[in-house]
Amino acid sequence: MDYSKLKLSEEKVFKDPVHRYIHVRDQVIWDLIGTKEFQRLRRIRQLGTTYFTFHGAEHSRFGHSLGVYEIVRRITDDIFKGRPNWNEKDRMLSLCAALLHDLGHGPFSHSFEKVFNLDHEEFTQQIILGDTEVNSVLRKVSRNFPKKVAEVIAKTYENKLVTSLISSQLDADRMDYLLRDAYFTGVSYGHFDIERLLRVIRPHEDQAVFKYSGMHAVEDYIMSRYQMYWQVYFHPVTRSAEVILTKILHRAKELHDAYYEFKYQPVHFYSLFEDELTLQDYLKLDEHIILYYIEVWQEENDEILQDLCTRFINRNFFKYVEFDPAKEFKIHNQLEKLFQEVGIDPNYYLVLDSSSDLPYDFYRPGEEEERLPINLLMGNGELKELSRESDIVDAISGKRRTDHKLYFPFDLIKDETTHAEKKKQIVELLERF
Template identity: 75%
Template sequence: MDYKHEKLFEEKVFKDPVHRYIHVRDKVIWDVIGTREFQRLRRIRQLGTTYLVFHGAEHSRFQHSLGVYEIVRRIIDDGFSGRTEWNDEERLLTLCAALLHDLGHGPFSHAFEKVFTLDHEKFTQEILTGDTEVNEVLRRVSPDFPEKIADVIGKTYPDKLVVSLISSQIDADRMDYLQRDAYYTGVSYGHFDMERILRVMRPAEEQVVIKFSGMHAVEDYIMSRYQMYWQVYFHPVSRSAEVILMKILHRARHLHTSGYRFQHDPIPFKSFFERTIELEDYISLDESVLLTYFQWWRNEKDEILSDLCDRFLNRRLFQYAEFDPATEYRKIGELESLFKEAGIDPEYYLVTDSSSDLPYDFYRPGEENERVPIYLQTPNGELRELSRSSEIVDAISGKRRTDHKIYFPEDRLAANRDDNPLYDKILRMLKG
């Protein structure tokens, strides 16, 4: 039988806390899950450093990827009302794109990407199309199948409806992660009625739209997203850990560049430090490797690297204070001088960080990063942009909210405050 039509002898199921069961019938899907590149996602946490605040959040991108696949599978197989029959290859394409959309994520994704100016989407495409096990599986469907999947994930695939299932303002990705992250952190946000949303999704030409009667379910989903962002994803303590992580990588690169001799040669990092990354270097790097080196670096002679690694591993994080970049930029300058004067390198120990989110956006053509809005379909077939019907969504749509914090080692300053008037001065400036 044709590979793309091949079914497993008996359906396989994965027990999943969020969707109860994840069902696999297609041989291709089963084979993709078994590849080395997909299994690697088990060693990359879904929420990066968040587990240092919400200890339950130790779940990996592996299970999230299966979850996104399952949602898309249900949309397709349980009958997407109104959509004419799915072509078999397009169905498989959509399922694979769902399963593989996060394939290129690196360890502690955002922090890692920032430090080395990488782009996980680019790596997703490279892994799909490069000399990899997953590419080998996908090519058996058809020679251009890997590229097509890359196109769906990169949003350049011509059928925008398929794209919008995987990535839009109400897509399977978000629906899985909101529920999954809520489950593992244990917070009460993150609940919305996905069953209902699946029932009111309708295919329109260019995207998925929502039956008007489902508006409140979508409102609930948007609010859920809003709460998760501010309560979980942007939690200031998890950002503190991220700040430290970035500074560790900065410091290690700096040491490497300046010829420092590490006790353990940082082999897996060299190509990153030197910007000569090969695909295999990237695939081999996971969070285990980082944590292993952090343990080793904790014993390095370089005090900054050693201290930062101890802080990260043993959760001795930086404390934080609010600050307003518009009015307090001078204060930062002043603090930097004081830090230097006190013998604490501000480059590593006085760090500003901003988080910012646009919970929902309507369409502003011409602007960068324009986002396709969510449309409601009225009983007479007309489409209406969500925020025009929902006053709650209207209240938060298009409004970027930003939170600025400054991070610093309060513990160290406070411990020596009495002996050192400079420390005391710094603390008083920072804590107001």
């Protein structure tokens, strides 16, 4: 029997706070969920350090991945089925790519990637193509099926419509994480009418498009995304936690390279520190492992590592000021010099952090990171780019907002038991912002 068409004897359901129920009818999907690589996602938070700011944000990439799968399942089974431009043979490929799209995320995701120059999408592809349980399940569909799934993740698959379902400016990935993150953080910003969006989505030649009658639901989604980025994803307290986390990892790597004798040897990091990371080493890393080391490193002899870990565990984060590096680089240089003079290492305790988001971009061929537009399907069958029809979206199209903040340990600066005069100079400089 064709494994890709094999159904479970009884439908399985996951109770879900966003979609109410996640339905699994296909044996392939059920088997993928049961693999150890997919189960690992239970131990990776969806929002990294955001739980320090919004205490409900403890949800995992496991739940998000199921949610993306469920949205794509509804699209392929309830909306696209039987319509022109949709090939039913791409159904299982779409479902597997949706379920596995975040498989390669590491602990604390983007912070971890930034420090060690990793790419979670590359690891996702390695897991799909490598010697893994996931690969064994996918190969039961066909010998080249893992390759097709990896190509969808890499955005190189020949059918761009399939890719657009999980990677575009309005895709199942974004639909789920906005709603899920809004739910678990307790904010109202990320809510939009997903039911309406799903009713008006249609398959087109190389991407999913939306009926013109649903334009206001698309506008609502764009604005929800904009608000979530600035109110939740780029929250300054969350960013302060990320700053400290990245500095902990940098410090541990620096100490390892300097042959420092750790009380608690970072055995899980050895291959990472020495640029010999294998896929199996990577899959052993999750947030439980990272938090274990941060906990025990509070007892290390190295004062910087000890202090940073204690700050992270006890939520004693750095304070911040708004800071424009283009205009105020001279002040930054002064602060670096003063920090060194008072014995506070600016490499770890004076950190400029920048966040940037582009809520919607129209198609500009040939430009770096060009994005396919969101297209509206008009009544006469013509396609029109969203910002040409929506005044709201036109007002924010192509406008990148960037925010810079300077982070520092105010508790160390205000402690005037040593270097009192120079610390006063630091405070005076910071009070300018």
